Amino acid sequence: MIRILASVLLCCFCLSATPYAVAADEPGCLDCHEASENPALHAVYQTLHGNLAGGGAAACTACHGPSTAHDRRGRRIAPDISYGPKWISSLEERNGACQNCHNDGDQMLWAGSEHEQDNIACVDCHSAHQPRDPALDQTIAQAQCTSCHAQVKAQLHLPSRHPIAEGKTACTDCHNPHGSASDADLHQVTLNENCYSCHQEKRGPLLWEHEPVTEDCALCHAPHGSVHDSLLTARGPALCQQCHSAAFHPSVPYGAEGLPSGSSNRNLLGSNCSNCHSQVHGSNHPSGARLTR
Ligand code: HEC
Ligand code: HEC
Ligand code: HEC
Ligand code: HEC
Ligand code: HEC
Ligand code: HEC
Ligand code: HEC
Ligand code: HEC
Ligand code: HEC
Ligand code: HEC
Structure with missing residues (x-):
């Protein structure tokens, strides 16, 4: 009786020496993959994943599978799901392991x-054994x-x-x-x-809309960056002339027609379209039909 009690106490002592609750039927992952031998591996317990399946060695199997054969033979037989460096499971298996839980x-x-x-x-961007996931x-x-x-x-x-x-x-x-x-x-x-x-x-909502603006901002803007001001895909007036004809309009001086000789044309002075059509994204002015105000 005393012996039994002692061994129970001893067992409790063992348990409290490990930082995680160890269940009786638990896999032996931590026997071989000890914290002292590989501290980096055990950083998983500093992440939210450390508590998976109740924590302890059960957490290991949440991502690496039950790995029963490996659990017995260690060096010889791969775990069910491995991410390298020694053994690599198929892409489907590796991603599938994460997707088992992260699919919504x-x-x-x-x-x-x-x-x-x-x-x-998933693990091209994410990592499981770092205290802080790099992708975050x-x-x-x-x-x-x-x-x-x-x-x-x-x-x-x-x-x-x-x-x-x-x-x-x-x-x-x-x-x-x-x-x-x-x-x-x-x-x-x-x-x-x-x-x-x-x-x-x-x-x-705008009283006077400019069709390409409501259709697709990327008709005029490059979302990541541009050599032109305001992320524009081209400089004015070329930007506007992709869609608007030069004929019969202020844009004439920019066309093949050339400059009217001796012209002091207001259109020529206001070189860029947006000098006059300043409200290129649309206007709420009662007389903003031509996007000039
Ligand atoms: C009997 C000792 C032993 C036990 C128990 C054990 N392993 Fe291993 N494990 C090893 C050894 C040894 C290696 C290293 C193989 C090598 O690099 O040659 C290894 C490697 C691994 C690897 C890395 C695979 C790779 O491709 O580099 C993973 C993942 C792994 N074990 C997970 C587990 C999990 C999960 C458990 C519990 C289910 C577990 N191990 C139980 C001994 C063990
Ligand atoms: C959230 C999923 C997840 C959990 C939980 C997890 N692992 Fe891993 N493990 C991975 C991934 C992913 C890699 C590949 C390296 C990386 O991304 O950090 C890996 C790599 C490994 C390796 C190889 C690392 C190397 O550089 O040699 C071993 C060994 C290993 N895990 C064992 C374990 C053990 C033991 C546990 C339990 C203490 C565990 N893993 C818990 C996902 C997990
Ligand atoms: C057994 C279920 C389970 C598995 C398997 C699993 N996760 Fe998780 N993961 C969780 C839970 C639970 C959380 C914490 C709650 C949440 O954020 O959804 C979490 C959180 C995360 C987070 C956020 C971490 C943070 O600090 O906010 C990332 C990133 C993540 N998991 C990636 C992965 C990747 C990559 C894999 C595969 C290697 C994986 N998970 C495998 C259950 C799982
Ligand atoms: C191309 C890189 C990349 C890949 C591949 C990737 N992720 Fe992520 N993941 C990220 C980034 C970046 C974040 C941070 C999101 C943010 O800042 O809004 C993230 C966030 C997360 C989170 C945290 C919770 C959330 O939704 O914000 C989880 C869980 C997650 N990823 C799981 C996965 C899983 C599972 C896979 C594979 C099926 C995967 N990721 C593939 C880059 C990636
Ligand atoms: C490991 C390499 C790799 C990493 C890391 C990566 N990507 Fe990708 N990404 C690709 C490949 C390959 C494609 C598909 C081919 C393409 O469109 O370039 C792609 C496609 C995309 C697309 C879709 C492009 C389209 O035409 O629809 C977007 C958006 C994207 N990635 C954003 C990101 C972001 C954001 C990150 C970081 C969180 C990231 N990628 C990290 C390789 C990567
Ligand atoms: C017809 C071409 C065109 C389209 C389409 C367009 N823009 Fe612009 N955008 C411009 C021009 C030209 C400028 C620089 C002149 C200016 O400041 O108004 C500009 C400047 C900007 C600016 C910086 C100055 C400011 O007004 O805040 C932002 C932000 C902007 N655009 C957002 C957008 C968004 C969002 C969309 C889609 C809803 C869009 N643009 C569609 C031509 C366009
Ligand atoms: C402000 C929003 C925004 C940000 C921030 C942003 N993108 Fe994009 N990205 C877009 C839009 C919008 C498109 C689609 C462009 C199109 O269809 O014309 C795009 C397209 C892409 C594509 C498809 C190929 C291409 O160039 O059209 C990739 C890849 C991409 N982005 C990656 C990235 C990466 C990597 C980052 C961070 C370094 C990033 N994006 C930041 C808005 C953004
Ligand atoms: C996540 C927020 C965000 C999104 C989404 C976003 N922008 Fe921006 N945008 C910004 C910020 C921040 C700035 C810089 C403002 C500043 O410096 O005052 C900016 C500036 C701009 C500028 C002015 C750049 C300059 O050089 O003056 C333009 C044009 C612009 N955005 C267009 C767009 C377009 C087009 C889209 C959609 C593809 C978009 N933005 C989506 C946040 C965003
Ligand atoms: C992607 C093609 C496209 C681009 C680029 C474009 N527009 Fe437009 N624009 C249109 C369309 C389509 C209409 C509507 C035409 C209609 O209603 O008959 C319009 C209408 C207009 C109107 C009003 C015309 C009217 O009859 O009320 C003005 C002014 C205008 N655009 C100026 C510009 C300026 C300035 C630029 C350069 C910053 C520009 N547009 C770039 C397609 C474009
Ligand atoms: C000097 C000022 C000025 C400049 C510069 C200018 N416009 Fe105009 N635009 C006007 C005025 C004023 C109207 C209105 C004419 C009317 O109501 O008859 C107009 C009308 C328009 C219209 C409506 C259709 C039409 O022909 O009447 C479009 C489209 C237009 N302009 C596009 C452009 C484009 C594209 C550029 C640059 C290549 C440009 N404008 C440069 C002043 C200008």
Whole structure:
């Protein structure tokens, strides 16, 4: 009797020596993967994932599978789901492990997303064994994005730009890297809704609308950056002349027709279209039909 009591006490002592509650039928992951041997591995207990399945070694199996054979043989047989460096499970298995729990909210449209189709893994951006997931740190996340998206990286340093490189706007303010229902993985259903979410004043309603503005801001603006002022895709008047004919109008001096000799034409003096048509996004002025006021 005393012996039994002693062994129970001893057992309790063992238990309290480990920082996690150890259940009787628990896998032996922590016997071999000891904290002292690999402290970096045990940083998982500083994250929300440390408590999965009740914590302790059960948490390990939440992402690596029950791994019964590996649990017995260690070095020889791979865990059920492994992310490297020694063994690598298929992409489907690795992503599937995360998706078992993260398949709603922002992650709901992962299947079929650009990143999923291009064989990107959740853990290309995320990590499980770091105290703070790198993707949740805006600076690191941006570096992750631009390490693959080199063209966007270059655009971030053009003279006119959204303050992304400056850290005031994040890639993920506009994009959902897990996929979305719109083009370019935007959070909003349309590109214009994305712009309105921060530039509310452009939404209107306006008495006099300019058709391309209500249709698609990107007809005139490059969202990441541009060599032209105000993120414009071209300089005025060329910007406007993509759609508007030069004939019979102030824009004539810019056309092939050349300058009327000796002209002091008001149109020539007001060189850029927006000098007169200053309300290019639309107007609420009773006589703003031509977007001049
Ligand atoms: C008997 C000792 C032992 C037990 C128990 C054990 N492992 Fe391992 N595990 C090892 C060894 C040894 C390695 C390293 C293999 C190598 O690098 O040669 C390893 C490697 C791993 C790896 C890395 C795989 C890779 O590709 O590098 C993971 C993940 C892992 N174990 C998870 C687990 C999980 C989860 C459990 C509990 C279900 C567990 N282990 C139980 C001994 C063990
Ligand atoms: C939230 C999911 C998750 C949990 C929980 C988890 N792992 Fe991992 N594990 C991963 C991922 C993902 C990697 C790949 C490296 C990374 O992203 O941090 C990994 C890598 C490893 C490796 C290889 C690391 C290396 O550099 O050699 C071992 C060993 C391992 N895990 C064991 C464990 C053990 C033991 C536990 C329980 C204490 C555990 N894992 C809990 C997801 C998880
Ligand atoms: C067994 C369920 C489960 C598995 C498997 C799992 N997670 Fe989680 N994860 C959670 C829970 C629960 C939370 C905390 C609540 C929440 O934010 O949803 C969480 C939180 C997170 C967070 C936010 C962390 C924070 O600090 O806010 C990230 C990122 C994440 N998980 C990524 C992953 C990735 C990547 C994998 C695969 C390697 C994975 N998870 C596997 C259940 C799981
Ligand atoms: C291309 C990089 C990338 C990939 C791939 C990726 N994520 Fe994320 N994930 C992020 C970033 C960045 C955030 C932070 C979001 C933010 O700042 O709004 C995030 C946030 C999260 C969160 C935190 C909660 C939330 O919704 O904000 C979870 C959970 C998560 N990701 C799970 C996953 C899972 C599961 C996968 C794979 C199916 C995955 N992620 C693939 C970059 C990625
Ligand atoms: C202010 C919102 C906004 C921010 C911030 C933003 N983007 Fe975009 N991004 C867009 C819009 C809008 C499009 C779609 C452009 C189009 O269809 O003409 C786009 C398109 C893309 C594309 C598709 C290819 C292309 O260039 O058209 C990629 C890749 C991309 N963005 C990556 C990024 C990365 C990486 C970051 C952070 C460094 C980022 N974006 C920041 C709004 C944004
Ligand atoms: C491991 C490389 C990698 C990382 C990291 C990465 N991407 Fe991608 N991304 C791709 C590939 C490959 C595609 C599909 C081909 C393409 O359109 O460039 C893609 C597509 C996209 C698209 C859709 C483009 C379209 O035409 O619809 C957007 C938006 C995007 N990524 C944004 C991001 C953001 C934001 C991040 C950071 C959170 C990020 N990516 C991180 C590789 C990556
Ligand atoms: C997440 C918020 C956010 C979203 C979404 C957003 N913007 Fe911006 N935008 C900003 C910020 C912040 C600035 C800088 C304002 C400043 O410096 O005063 C800015 C500035 C601008 C400028 C002026 C740039 C300059 O050089 O003066 C233009 C043009 C612009 N945005 C267009 C757009 C368009 C088009 C969209 C949709 C594709 C969009 N924005 C979406 C936050 C946003
Ligand atoms: C027909 C071309 C055109 C379209 C379409 C267009 N813009 Fe502009 N935008 C301009 C021009 C030209 C300027 C610079 C002149 C100025 O300041 O009005 C500008 C400037 C801006 C500015 C910076 C100055 C300011 O007014 O705050 C923002 C922000 C902006 N646009 C947002 C948007 C948004 C949001 C949309 C879509 C709803 C949009 N633009 C659609 C031509 C356009
Ligand atoms: C993508 C094509 C496109 C671009 C670029 C464009 N516009 Fe327009 N604009 C239109 C359309 C379409 C209408 C509506 C025409 C109609 O109602 O007959 C319009 C209408 C106008 C009107 C009012 C005409 C009327 O009859 O009331 C003015 C003024 C105008 N645009 C000026 C500009 C200026 C200035 C620029 C350059 C900053 C510009 N537009 C760029 C397509 C464009
Ligand atoms: C010097 C001032 C001025 C400049 C510069 C100017 N416009 Fe106009 N625009 C006007 C006025 C004033 C009207 C109204 C004419 C009317 O009501 O008959 C007008 C009318 C228009 C209209 C309505 C259709 C039409 O022909 O009557 C369009 C479209 C237009 N302008 C586009 C442009 C474009 C594109 C540019 C630049 C290439 C431009 N404007 C430059 C003053 C100007």
